[in-house]
Amino acid sequence: MAIKSGLSAQIGIAEEAYTNEVQSISGSPSATFGLNFDGALTTVTLTTTATAASIQTALNLLPNIGAGGVACAGGPLPTAVSVTFSGALVSGRNVPQLSVQGAVTGLTFSTTTPGTGYGDGVAPARFLEFVDESIQLTVDRIESTGLRTGNQILRTDRWAANRKGAAGDVNWEVANTGFGLLFKHMFGASNITTPPSGVLTRDHTYTLADPIGKSLSVQLGVTDTGTGTTNPFTYKGAKISSWEFSQALDGIAMLKTSFDAMDEDQTIGLGAASYPASQSLFNFTQAQATVAGANFDVTSITLSYDAALKTDRYFIRTNTLKKEPIRNAFVAFTGSIDCEFTDLSAYNRFVNGTLAAVTLTYTGPVIEAVGPGYSYQLIWTLPQVRFDGTSPDVGGPDIVPLTLPIKVLWDGTTSPSLVYRTTDTAD
Numbered sequence: 255m256a257i258k259s260g261l262s263a264q265i266g267i268a269e270e271a272y273t274n275e276v277q278s279i280s281g282s283p284s285a286t287f288g289l290n291f292d293g294a295l296t297t298v299t300l301t302t303t304a305t306a307a308s309i310q311t312a313l314n315l316l317p318n319i320g321a322g323g324v325a326c327a328g329g330p331l332p333t334a335v336s337v338t339f340s341g342a343l344v345s346g347r348n349v350p351q352l353s354v355q356g357a358v359t360g361l362t363f364s365t366t367t368p369g370t371g372y373g374d375g376v377a378p379a380r381f382l383e384f385v386d387e388s389i390q391l392t393v394d395r396i397e398s399t400g401l402r403t404g405n406q407i408l409r410t411d412r413w414a415a416n417r418k419g420a421a422g423d424v425n426w427e428v429a430n431t432g433f434g435l436l437f438k439h440m441f442g443a444s445n446i447t448t449p450p451s452g453v454l455t456r457d458h459t460y461t462l463a464d465p466i467g468k469s470l471s472v473q474l475g476v477t478d479t480g481t482g483t484t485n486p487f488t489y490k491g492a493k494i495s496s497w498e499f500s501q502a503l504d505g506i507a508m509l510k511t512s513f514d515a516m517d518e519d520q521t522i523g524l525g526a527a528s529y530p531a532s533q534s535l536f537n538f539t540q541a542q543a544t545v546a547g548a549n550f551d552v553t554s555i556t557l558s559y560d561a562a563l564k565t566d567r568y569f570i571r572t573n574t575l576k577k578e579p580i581r582n583a584f585v586a587f588t589g590s591i592d593c594e595f596t597d598l599s600a601y602n603r604f605v606n607g608t609l610a611a612v613t614l615t616y617t618g619p620v621i622e623a624v625g626p627g628y629s630y631q632l633i634w635t636l637p638q639v640r641f642d643g644t645s646p647d648v649g650g651p652d653i654v655p656l657t658l659p660i661k662v663l664w665d666g667t668t669s670p671s672l673v674y675r676t677t678d679t680a681d
Contacts, residue, residue, distance in 0.1 A: 266378025
């Protein structure tokens with residue numbers, strides 16, 4: 255029996271699959287007709303022997319499908335016409351069924367490939383050790399304020415539940431394997447390569463990209479004290495809305511990911527947790543920072559990122575759950591470096607507005623000795639950093655400290671990146 259406490263807890267994650275929906279239209283309509291999509295939006299009139307091209311053109315004129323929104327093939331009617339929802343407004347999700355306008359008969363509509371995407375929960379496939387978590391479901395109450403003779407308290411039939419999704423943080427100790435999927439969803443874009451002569455080694459390079467069309471299912475296993483059962487809570491449509499990476503003296507590399515999720519699901523079965531047989535943690539003894547290409551002694555460093563997602567996309571649509579969050583502002587990539595006041599160089603970058611590159615490199619155990627030799631690594635590269643510091647303060651007889659708040663900028667060419675050198679062949 256499991257230990258009846260947090261010692262038996264587990265977290266598993268999996269990437270949600272984004273599949274474009276394919277629908278079919280077939281049959282002989284009794285008259286010319288229009289197609290309805292997602293409510294009362296109706297296409298231009300189509301002939302009884304409409305071709306795939308004419309149906310495609312008509313649907314792409316609808317504002318909630320948009321230019322290039324669907325691709326049609328087959329036909330002409332009565333032969334089946336397939337409609338693939340592949341455009342930016344309709345791809346990677348379950349879309350409403352097309353229907354015919356008015357009293358026209360003779361047409362058959364079916365879904366041959368259901369669309370999947372944001373919020374279509376999947377069972378966990380990757381399990382990671384974690385320190386703690388605070389993900390919580392929000393269910394608001396819609397309550398009446400109507401007056402009625404004799405009423406002194408809210409009536410039992412005058413309120414409704416309003417599910418608003420879930421959000422919260424998870425704190426992790428960063429390991430040399432297994433973290434690629436989190437990094438991918440932190441940054442948005444991923445590329446995996448094998449370095450020269452490498453056999454076991456893979457370089458996972460993460461760069462900033464729009465997170466649209468990417469989401470996770472995050473399953474938390476919580477053990478109760480009554481039966482010792484580990485209960486699954488799966489948070490579907492989970493996006494990393496912000497994150498913070500930090501390294502302190504004498505410590506392990508720490509990562510906090512803040513999740514925003516569409517909904518909580520208790521019907522997805524608890525995953526059987528499994529962990530790598532050989533795995534180690536990155537820590538301060540393996541780390542070296544550089545500023546402007548030169549080694550730089552730091553006492554702590556923190557990197558913070560806000561993905562600038564609009565997470566409150568709620569609508570009046572017979573569904574209380576949000577639509578997929580999308581970016582609606584500049585992202586904020588900031589941080590802080592603590593060091594000693596060794597000379598004026600670092601301080602004057604703040605005074606003069608001088609930009610400089612900052613890197614933070616961890617080098618762990620050896621992976622393989624082929625070629626130049628490869629070790630587990632974590633390499634943060636920030637090509638353009640502005641230093642928004644403050645003047646050094648003398649607080650007593652001790653060495654004068656200096657805190658350097660930083661803001662990561664972009665020169666239009668070279669993006670901030672993270673390289674995760676590991677043995678994982680996939681994120």
